[in-house]
Amino acid sequence: MATVDPALSTPSDLNRNDTKSVAEALNIALADCYALYIKTKNFHWHVSGPHFRDYHLMLDDQATQILGVTDAIAERVRKTGNTTLRSIGDIGRRQQIADNDRDFVPPHEMLAELRDDNLKLVEALRDARERAEEAKDTATSSLADDWIDQAEERAWFLFEASRNS
Template identity: 85%
Template sequence: MADINPALETPSDLNRNDTRTVADALNTALADCFAIYLKTKNFHWHVSGPHFRDYHLLLDDQAAQILGVTDAIAERVRKTGNTTLRSIGDISRHQQIADNDRDFVPPHEMLAELREDNLKLIETLRDARERAEAAKDTATSSIADEWIDQAEERAWFLFEASRKS
């Protein structure tokens, strides 16, 4: 991470070097949230088939939840005196979740891909939480539990919605 502009320095009793590693992990999680958000909206717009309404509504609900998390993650990074993502290019440099640009994705593949993406996000969030605990950043550690729980719920819903029986 580049040196912080003094105008952006946020007062904090946390060690700046320790929180920088937390911010790095949170910025990766933030980029992944944006990637999953856009993919979820893409699938929401392009889902088809006999379960259209159910999947369409599920994906819209999940996209709204993911978008809500993005602001909380970015604000947590800033509260620790660090800087966060600034652009689509910055997101693409940090994201670990692959985009899906296919013209057609069958609904069962949509749900499976989003389930796996949310499971990857859980790993990233757990890493951020562990780094926060090591930095004695209990606020980040505590709120990360909520973000993990939400991603686990999304993965569970996607799993149940895609079951054959």
């Protein structure tokens, strides 16, 4: 992570070295959120089959929820005096969730892949929460709890929706 330009410096009582570790983990989670958002929208746009309407609506709801978390993550990074993602290239360098560019993905594979990706996001968020706790950054830790719960719920819905596929 680059040094913060003094013009972007933010007042904080947290240790700068500790918050850099938290920011690095949050930026990975943020990159994963963007990758998961795009993949979820991709599958939303390209789902087909007898459960089209249900899957189409569920994936749109999930994409909206994922996108809603991105601003909160980025703003938390900035509140601790660090910098966040700057470009699509930056996302690509940090994301741990793989893209899916296949022309056709059967609906049951879409749901399984998104379930696994949400669980991978949970791992990234847990890492960020653990680093936040080590840095005594209780605000980030508390927010991460909510983000983890949301991702776990999405994974649960995807799992349940795929049981009869």
